[in-house]
Amino acid sequence: MAKYFYARLFREHPGVRSLFPDDMADQRDRLFGALTAAVAHVDDADVLVPFLRGLGADHRRFGAVAAHYPAVGQGLVATIRFFSGDAWSAEVEAAWKAAYDVIAGVMVEAARQAEAAGEPAVWDAKVPRRERPAPTVATFTLQVEPDYPFRAGQYLSLTLHEAEVRNVWRDRLGSGQGARRGLRAALPRPARHTTARGARQRRRLRRGGRRAVAAPLPAP
Incomplete structure (x- = not known):
């Protein structure tokens, strides 16, 4: 489903392709993770709204702006329609559109408020020890x-990757007492990063290097 969604999105709205990494495997996992979390808490606004607000503020690091959300919503509804078959109806479509409008509204407003408050989209970090x-x-x-x-x-x-590789991020479990003392995290070596390019990417995360870090994410 995620492959269909992104293929359709990029075909109908090629201008958004630059917001995503070249290798979409992790991004497809992120999409399903976010959808699963949203569906799991759809009846619990106390959990769902903070989750969506966090997503909205966090998506600024990818360059997402309010004008991108309608394209995503159209693609998402079209994808669900395609895979629903005979179960799809005008009522179901209206419900999905209404739900997405609420989701997008919360995310866009969270991003606007984060910008107004001067909250960074990313923080600069250096790697003093590896x-x-x-x-x-x-x-x-x-x-x-x-x-x-x-x-x-x-x-x-x-x-983790070279500067010219766009919007490639990795999530790592951190530990430590705060930014002043330094945050520790582990970097497993994925099997697919056995190429020369993958080895070069890992070497760049060495002592003295610098990285962009997004807002911390809660443990699942």
């Missing part, structure tokens, strides 16, 4: 610029 406790795992320490709102046990979302 270790390799096992052949397939590296641990690293990040020193993030002041006021990074991290709490131990949250996930860090940071860039």
Whole structure:
């Protein structure tokens, strides 16, 4: 379903393609993760609204703006219609459109408020220390610029790839006492990153390097 959605979105709205990474595997997982979380809490506004607000503010790091949301909504409804078959009806379509309008409205407003409050879309971080406790795992320490709102046990979302590779982020479980003392996280070596390019990307996350870090994410 996610492949169909993105293929249709990029075909009908090619201008949004630059917001996404070249390798869409992780992005497709993110889409289903977000949809699953939203559906699971659809009747619990106390959980759903903060979740959507976090997504809205966080999507600023990808360059998403309010004008992009209608295209995504059209593509999402068209995808659900395609896979629903005979179960689809005008009433179902109206319900999905109304639900998406609410979701998009919350996310857009959260992004607007974050901008108005001066909240960064990303923070700058340097890597003062990197270790390799096992052949397939590296641990690293990040020193993030002041006021990074991290709490131990949250996930860090940071860039790992070359600067010219657009919007490639990885989530890592962080630990530590706060930005001043440094945040520690592990970097497993994915099987698909066994190419020379993958090795080069891993080497770039070395001591003295710099990374962009998004707002911390709560543990699932």
